[in-house]
Amino acid sequence: MLLGLGGGIGFMYSVFEYEGHAPMLTIVAQAHPEPMIPRALERAGIPHEIRRTGSAKVAERNLRAALDAGHRPICTVARHSLPWRPSLPFPDPVDVAVTRIAGDTVHVHDDQPGELPLAGFLAAWSALKKAKHQLIEVTGAAAGPPDVAGAIRDTAAKLTGPVLGNAFDVNFGLSGMRKLAAQLADTTGKQGWTRRFPDRDPVLDRLHDCLEVEYTAPGATRPLYAGFLSETGHGAAAAVYREAGRQWSGVAAAAAGRASFAELAELVAQVVQTEERGVELLRRA
Numbered sequence: 471m472l473l474g475l476g477g478g479i480g481f482m483y484s485v486f487e488y489e490g491h492a493p494m495l496t497i498v499a500q501a502h503p504e505p506m507i508p509r510a511l512e513r514a515g516i517p518h519e520i521r522r523t524g525s526a527k528v529a530e531r532n533l534r535a536a537l538d539a540g541h542r543p544i545c546t547v548a549r550h551s552l553p554w555r556p557s558l559p560f561p562d563p564v565d566v567a568v569t570r571i572a573g574d575t576v577h578v579h580d581d582q583p584g585e586l587p588l589a590g591f592l593a594a595w596s597a598l599k600k601a602k603h604q605l606i607e608v609t610g611a612a613a614g615p616p617d618v619a620g621a622i623r624d625t626a627a628k629l630t631g632p633v634l635g636n637a638f639d640v641n642f643g644l645s646g647m648r649k650l651a652a653q654l655a656d657t658t659g660k661q662g663w664t665r666r667f668p669d670r671d672p673v674l675d676r677l678h679d680c681l682e683v684e685y686t687a688p689g690a691t692r693p694l695y696a697g698f699l700s701e702t703g704h705g706a707a708a709a710v711y712r713e714a715g716r717q718w719s720g721v722a723a724a725a726a727g728r729a730s731f732a733e734l735a736e737l738v739a740q741v742v743q744t745e746e747r748g749v750e751l752l753r754r755a
Contacts, residue, residue: 473510473694475513477628479625480642481745483650484496484641494676497680497685499681499685499686516610518609521604522605526592526595537570539607541609543567545565545578546564547595549562551590551593566579574588578591618702626755629752647741652735655735674726675725677734689718692712692718696708711748714744721738
């Protein structure tokens with residue numbers, strides 16, 4: 471339910487290039503780039519406060535105050551500054567719940583419980599310019615029904631129309647899926663995978679992870695979203711997105727099994743057809 475209210479599914483496909491690094495495939499299969507947790511809380515009608523500050527001292531004071539109030543604040547930190555996460559050449563954000571501070575050790579819940587020195591946590595919390603020291607604190611319980619209809623409309627709009635309002639929008643939604651299929655099938659162009667990824671194994675591993683693990687839930691988040699649709703009375707759309715999830719998992723499995731780029735292009739093109747049916751059902755919901 472929170473996934474659906476937070477924006478549900480999405481699709482962003484791009485290949486980022488950083489000096490000294492091989493081209494890096496990134497697919498974000500959940501709603502993006504609008505932050506999911508604040509939007510879910512808003513649509514669920516759950517009272518909450520969002521704090522940001524440029525001061526590490528003020529941020530630590532806010533964090534301790536929330537914990538002292540018996541809450542479990544959610545902090546946006548640089549994902550790869552966390553010691554249990556692999557390094558990347560950019561400070562990718564992730565939300566973690568802070569469960570307690572014991573002495574100079576901060577206990578958090580990321581994908582699983584973890585702990586790190588207070589100084590290390592503050593460094594990770596300070597690394598994101600747009601969300602520096604962001605803290606979300608739930609302060610009460612929902613008083614009314616959630617805005618399910620608004621959430622579904624927004625998901626459909628983001629899958630079909632402008633997301634950022636600039637040229638990068640071609641990488642989002644159904645357009646991004648079609649672009650992925652086209653570049654997989656392209657054997658001669660500079661943007662085609664055949665030329666761009668002569669070393670196939672790393673990008674195939676990354677494709678698998680982006681559809682099953684990173685920035686998503688298994689099946690490109692589609693099965694989880696299907697659960698939201700079922701729970702809110704949209705059974706026909708739920709069935710389509712369960713099928714889309716099965717198909718995206720099939721793409722991931724084929725990548726892990728070292729299928730050719732041409733074979734993957736065909737599989738992605740099949741999923742796009744399913745996704746198009748799903749969007750039409752969301753528009754009617």
